[in-house]
Amino acid sequence: MTEKSRAQHGEMAFFSVDVKGILSPLSRLTGERESYSMVIPASFGGSSRTDLLFYDQQAGEADLCFVDHRGNLERIHKHTGWRKTWSHIVPGSFSEDPWAGLLFYDRESGDLELSRTDGLGRLLPLATFPGWRPGWDIIVPGRFAPGDRTDLLFYNRHDGTLALYCIGERGNLEILRHYSDQFWDWDAIVALSMRPTRLSELLCYSRRERMGRLYSVEQGGWLRHVKTHRDWSRGWDLITPLPVRGSDTRRVLFYDRSIGFAQLIDLDDDGEPRVVRKYEDWKKTWCTIVPGQYTPDGVTDLMFYDRFADFEEADKARHALGCRYEVLGSMDGPLGVPAVDLNRAGNGWVRRFLAGDIYWRSDINANEVYGQIREHYRRTGGPDGPLGLPTSIPKRLENQDVTYQSFDGGIVVLGPDGTSEVKHAVMFRLDNVAQKLAIRDGPSLRNDTHNAELALYITVRANGNPLPGMENLRIPKQGHLGPSAVIDLPIRVPLNSGLRLEVLVKAFDVDLMTHEDYLGTWRMRYEYDRLISKCLAGGEHVEGEPIHEFESKTDPFEGKETLEIGYSLDWAD
Secondary structure (H helix, E strand, O other): OOOOOOOOOEEEEEEEEOOOOOEEEEEEEEEEOOOOOEEEEEOOOOOOOOEEEEEEOOOOEEEEEEEOOOOOEEEEEEEOOOOOOOOEEEEEOOOOOOOOEEEEEOOOOOOEEEEEEOOOOOEEEEEEEOOOOOOOOEEEEEOOOOOOOOEEEEEEOOOOEEEEEEEOOOOOEEEEEEEOOOOOOOOEEEEEOOOOOOOOEEEEEEOOOOEEEEEEEOHHHOEEEEEEEOOOOOOOOEEEEOOEOOOOOEEEEEEEOOOOEEEEEEEOOOOOEEEEEEEOOOOOOOOEEEEEOOOOOOEOEEEEEEOOOOHHHHHHHHHHHHHHHHHOOHHHOOOOOEEEEEEEEOOEEEEEEOOEEEEEEOOEEEEEEEHHHHHHHHHOOHHHOOOOOEOOOOEEOOOOOOEEEEEOOEEEEEEOOEEEEOOOOEEEEEEOOHHHEEEEOOOOOHHHOOOOEEEEEEEEEEOOEEOOOOOOEEOOOOOEOOOOOEEEEEEOOOOOOOEEEEEEEEEEEHHHHOOHHHOOOOEEEEOHHHHEEEEEEOOEEEOOEEEEEEEEEEOOOOOOEEEEEEEEEEEOO
């Protein structure tokens, strides 16, 4: 089923599972796509065995495959031209057909679509709900009301909203029960399927609280609390239900990717857990574990999918992203709890969290994107769009309500008037400022360097006229600048044809001016052709020309000696 036009580094493994939890290998498939973002199990052909739909979000493609009893895949139908923004694809019985249908949901736009299949892998539209409701983080299929169709649970982590819906005869969504501000901070919700005559139960897991909670679903969509479990591990990345056909056994597999550990748990009638089997030394790169009936023994089997056969680079990315997450405060930082594990992103890697994402590439540091800048970044295509990957962390200008972040393809600036993409703008880089402050007409310093505390002011002129808000603007205080210090400053100005942009920088050396005995003889000189060494226009580094230098001037703000230098850029389309 592989496609040579796509990356071929993925690995799949099928295992049968007996009632004691012993895994027996069925097949191991290498050279598969590494870009599948979802694997959806369902009976698309109408048989008792489980089929698989593989969705490649980056390509907007999907492969529907049948699985034989030995774990071999046969591609039945290839779908192309799918939307690349589906955040959830959920299988279920949404019509009278004997084979499974699909629910498609776009978390950003709130679009929802229901489709049925024809038994041969083709999709037929059932119902569409454009802009229905954005923001659902988790969608769980289950049996929450009497009937033959699949019901749905929707959960929003941000506001703790949980809603249960059933599907009507024409594919319309009918609300069963809506809960507001009651269910906070769940990282995973799984439906434990019981006998066909009984409603599903819900197992909820909170990584932050180290807690699991079991609910039964009563008539009318009411949730009844059954059991709360404390002191659970925070390391569970995947929680997978493994129902045993014809049994009331509530069996769940927990997998901790970081240490390659898993355990199989049975919950008794009171919700108390019993460890059936522990698994050690598992691979640490399984990104998806898919339960299904791959053999005819009636016990749920397992399919494992690993995107990253090139695990060395993936391991470097995972380490770098994990370190950055810890620096930001982990779950207590601005990104919140993890949402999706390591994944490809453009020509780099990403790990997604509830409130933000961290990106990494071998030639750049791990950089987080969150808040309104993240929203703008996603709207423009994210890492696959014109901006590419972030090349810096978000930065804030002192004394201004302005935050900006650099990307491969430009700069995104968040100001009082909202977020804007400033691809046609200039970023000036003040490089190695302290190292290049030299002393003359006074006591010499070794290597003519001075580790100074600087007060820096900037004025920007376009065609000779100062830009609003860019006149005598104080650059954020830097403290003692070492020889490798770098200051980035974005200048929000359209680069129109014929524009002459001038930048004047005044540097006030606080430390130097404290030596009153030498105040009359020390003067500052600057190698102005390197003070502002680079400017970034439209994502490219562009060189300008230094225009003039002033020495030993009286600063209007401090009454001390300052240095004023200038730099200009003539821009032509």
